[in-house]
Amino acid sequence: MLFNSLDFAVFLPVVFLLYWLAGGSSIARRNLILLAASYVFYGWWDWRFLSLLAFSTVVDYAVCRALVRAEESSQRKALLATSLVVNLGLLGFFKYFNFFAAEFASAFTFLGMPIAAARLDIILPVGISFYTFQTLSYTIDVYRRQLAPSRDPVAFAAYVSFFPQLVAGPIERATNLLPQFAVLQRFDRAKAADGLRQMLWGLFKKLVIADNCALEVDRIFGQHEAMGGSTLLLGAVLFAFQIYGDFSGYSDIAIGCARLFGFSLMRNFAFPYFSRDMAEFWRRWHISLSTWFRDYLYIPLGGSKGGRWMAVRNTFIIFLVSGFWHGANWTFIAWGALNALYFLPLLLRGANRQHLEIVAAGRRLPMPGEALRIGFTFLLTCIAWVFFRAADLDQAFDYLAGMLSPSLFHRPAFEYAPLPWLIGFFVLIEWIGREQQFALERQGMRWPWPLRWGFYALLIAVIGIYMAVGEVPFIYFQF
Numbered sequence: 001m002l003f004n005s006l007d008f009a010v011f012l013p014v015v016f017l018l019y020w021l022a023g024g025s026s027i028a029r030r031n032l033i034l035l036a037a038s039y040v041f042y043g044w045w046d047w048r049f050l051s052l053l054a055f056s057t058v059v060d061y062a063v064c065r066a067l068v069r070a071e072e073s074s075q076r077k078a079l080l081a082t083s084l085v086v087n088l089g090l091l092g093f094f095k096y097f098n099f100f101a102a103e104f105a106s107a108f109t110f111l112g113m114p115i116a117a118a119r120l121d122i123i124l125p126v127g128i129s130f131y132t133f134q135t136l137s138y139t140i141d142v143y144r145r146q147l148a149p150s151r152d153p154v155a156f157a158a159y160v161s162f163f164p165q166l167v168a169g170p171i172e173r174a175t176n177l178l179p180q181f182a183v184l185q186r187f188d189r190a191k192a193a194d195g196l197r198q199m200l201w202g203l204f205k206k207l208v209i210a211d212n213c214a215l216e217v218d219r220i221f222g223q224h225e226a227m228g229g230s231t232l233l234l235g236a237v238l239f240a241f242q243i244y245g246d247f248s249g250y251s252d253i254a255i256g257c258a259r260l261f262g263f264s265l266m267r268n269f270a271f272p273y274f275s276r277d278m279a280e281f282w283r284r285w286h287i288s289l290s291t292w293f294r295d296y297l298y299i300p301l302g303g304s305k306g307g308r309w310m311a312v313r314n315t316f317i318i319f320l321v322s323g324f325w326h327g328a329n330w331t332f333i334a335w336g337a338l339n340a341l342y343f344l345p346l347l348l349r350g351a352n353r354q355h356l357e358i359v360a361a362g363r364r365l366p367m368p369g370e371a372l373r374i375g376f377t378f379l380l381t382c383i384a385w386v387f388f389r390a391a392d393l394d395q396a397f398d399y400l401a402g403m404l405s406p407s408l409f410h411r412p413a414f415e416y417a418p419l420p421w422l423i424g425f426f427v428l429i430e431w432i433g434r435e436q437q438f439a440l441e442r443q444g445m446r447w448p449w450p451l452r453w454g455f456y457a458l459l460i461a462v463i464g465i466y467m468a469v470g471e472v473p474f475i476y477f478q479f
Contacts, residue, residue, distance in 0.1 A: 080143045088132070206474070228410050270284040315343060
C-alpha cells in the first residue's frame, strides 16, 4: 500500500479510529490492532511475503528469549549466529542470488570456461532490507546486554512490522521504539497536529517535487546519448531533487503518521543539501542507516582507534557495504566507492567533524564562503547520483562523458515549465525551516490563524494541481 494512494487515504483514518476508540485503555489490544493493521498494510502488495516477515520476527524473538537463559559465551555466540545467518541469508537470497550467479558465470567465461548462469525468477520482497536491519539491531543489542529482550510477542511483532516505517524506514532501534509499545499512549492533539504538518510536507516533497522531477529524469537518462552536456547536468541535478523529495518525503510521512498514534520515530534527514562538505552530508542523509553502519559495523571493526589508516580502511568498507545494501548492481558499489573518495581528504586532514551545526544558524543567509561550499558539495553529490541512477556502469560513464562535453555551456532542453519555480519554492521553505526538525515544524505558527491555514490550503492546492498523474512508487521500495 502506497502512502500516496487512495487506499492509504481510507486505511489510515480507519486504523486511527480503531486504535484510539476500539483499543480503549488496553495496551495489548492497541498493539494487536497495530499488528493486524501493519500486516494488512504490508500484505497489500503481496500477501505471500507476510510469511517472511513473520518468520524473521519469530526467529529473533525466540533467539533473544534464549539469550536470556544462555550463560556460556559459546551458546550466546551460536544464538547470535543463528539470527545473522537466517536474516542475512534470506536477504542475500532474495536480493543478491541472481547478481552473484551472473558474476560467477562471467568469471568463468573470462577464464575461457563459459558456463550458463542459473537465474531464478525472484521477486524482491518490499522493505526486506529495512526490517532485516531492524530485527538484527534488536538481537545484537540483546546479545551485547544493552537491551532486555521483550516478553510480549505481540508488542515485539508490532515493533518489527510497524506500518508507518516498515517499508522504507527510518530503520528504528529497539532501544527507542520497542519500549513505546509497552506504554499506554495518550492522545496529544498538538503532537497529532505536528504529525499532520509533517505528513503534508512529505506529500508535497513526493507528489510535487519528486514525481515531477522523475518525468524529466526518466526522459533525460533514457535518451542520454542524444542529449547535450547542459541537459545531462540538468538531469543529474533533477535526480538529486527527485531522490531527496522521494525518500525524505517518505520519512516525513512515516514520522508524522507515527505521531498520530503517539509514537516518536528517529529523524532520518536533516536538510542534507545545505551541507558544507561530504562528511556533513552523510551526517544528514539517511541518518538511520548511517548510524546503523556506524554502530554495528564501523565500531566493531575498530573504528578509528587503530590509527588513521584503520579509519580509512573501515570508512571504505562502510561506504562499499552501504552501496551494496542498496542493490545488486555494480553501479551502487561505484556510488559507494566514489563517496568514500569524497570523504577521504576530510578524514586524512582530520576535518570530518567540522560543521556539526546547521549552516547560517540564526542568520537569514549564508556567508559567501559557506554558499560556495554548499554549491560544491551539492555538485559532487549530483555527480555521484549519476552512478546511483544509471542502469549500469557503461551508461554511467557515457552519461558523465557527455555531461563534460563542450555542449555543457549550451542551453539545456527542458520540457516541464512549472518545475523550476516549484523547486525554488521548495528550496526556500526548506531553507527557512532548516533549523527545525522538518521544514513546517514551526512555519507560520506565529501567524494569525487565517494566514496560517491559508498557507496550508495553498500547499494542498499546489499538490492537487501539480501532482503527477498516477501512483508513483517510492524509489526506496526497491531496496
